[in-house]
Amino acid sequence: MVASTTEQLTALANTTVVVHPLVLLSVTDHHARSLSRNSSKRVVGVLLGQDNGKTINVANSFGIPFEEDEKDSKTWFLDHNYIERMYDMFKKVNARERMIGWYHTGPKLRASDQEINDLFKRYIAKPVMVIIDVRPDTVGIPTDAYYAVEEIKDDGTETRKTFLHVPSAIEAEEAEEIGVEHLLRDIKDSTTTTLATRVSEQLASLQGLQSRLRDVHRYLLDVAAGTLPVNHQIIYHLQDTLNLLPDLADPMTMQSFTSSTNDQLLIVYLSSLIRAVIALHALVD
Structure with a gap:
């Protein structure tokens, strides 16, 4: 893998991964079927869509057979023959949807993610990895998108593979919005008022903000204690954010x-x- 330059990292950081509701529903169904087989392990699948340069449009997905040993991160199995067969069938249905990456239900990064990502490079040069958190108590956007890069050390030591986090968003086409509205109408509690719904949504947003602030606080404590190295880019972003405060x-x-x-x-x-x-x-x- 070629070491990433500053320009390449900047280009990746400016990339936005747009996930459609159909993908979220498909991944949730994949996870639910896995739970029905008395398995609490994460599930893995393929992401389909279009790479439009600065925007990665994730429009569809399908699950794949995957097994791993939770005690040994280097022991895992992924059926790549199944990937090729399913992808050929999907191309016959919609030729515009190309393989753009893969997903898993995490909910966090795993030690084997780099090896799995390397396997997907057989099909696509720059696969995007999206972690979709299917837990019902998740606050905020349930997606985290990453690209695999090689981190160049300032001291000239050997580079190491890592994941670069890129922004992600949830967007839908008009037909998808209608379907999502019908689903929400079916599951919405008829006893709650519009005001109660708005207050609940605002409370969920504040809880999400509080969770992010706790993550920032833990990161800064780890940096101050020497547990994590200083990442100047993260510090610059935090400083820019704090400068916006009144x-x-x-x-x-x-x-x-x-x-x-x-x-x-x-x-x-x-x-x-x-x-x-x-x-x-x-x-x-």
Whole structure:
């Protein structure tokens, strides 16, 4: 594998992997069928779609037979003959969908991922690996996308293989959106109101933010303790993020926050008054 240059790493970092809902449903079904066979191990499959340069469109997928020894990360089996047969059949159905990578249900990176990724290089030069977290308590986007690269050390020592995390998103075409809406309508609790749904979604978003902040906190503690090496790119990104935070010591900023909070509380107060007047009017009638 050719060592990645700074330009190549920058190009990969600017790549966005777009996952369609059909893929999420297919992977979830694959995982559920694995659980029905009393197996709690992760499942592995192939991703199909289009590589549009800066955007990787993951439109379809199929599961493949996979076994591994959880005690020995170097012991695993993947049926590549099955991959070739299934891929030939999928090409007959939709020739636009090419093999672009592979997935597993993690939920985290495993020691054998590099070896499995090398196997997929038989079919595609630059496979994308997407970890899809199928756990029901997952907060936030359930996908993490990676590309395998060789990390060049500043001290000139031997390079090592690692995974570069790239942004991922969930997007759907119009037909998929209609199908997803019908599914959500079937599973939605009819006793909950629109307001309760919005509050629940906002709470889930805040929980996701809290989880990410905890990950950042643990990473910084490990770096400070010397457990992990300093990655200047990550530090730069954190610094850029923190620079976007408002300066709470600035009187003008505090005044703006106070004014905005008072406006919101006034709306809540007026809503309570109107609700009380309507209830009183109904009682009098």
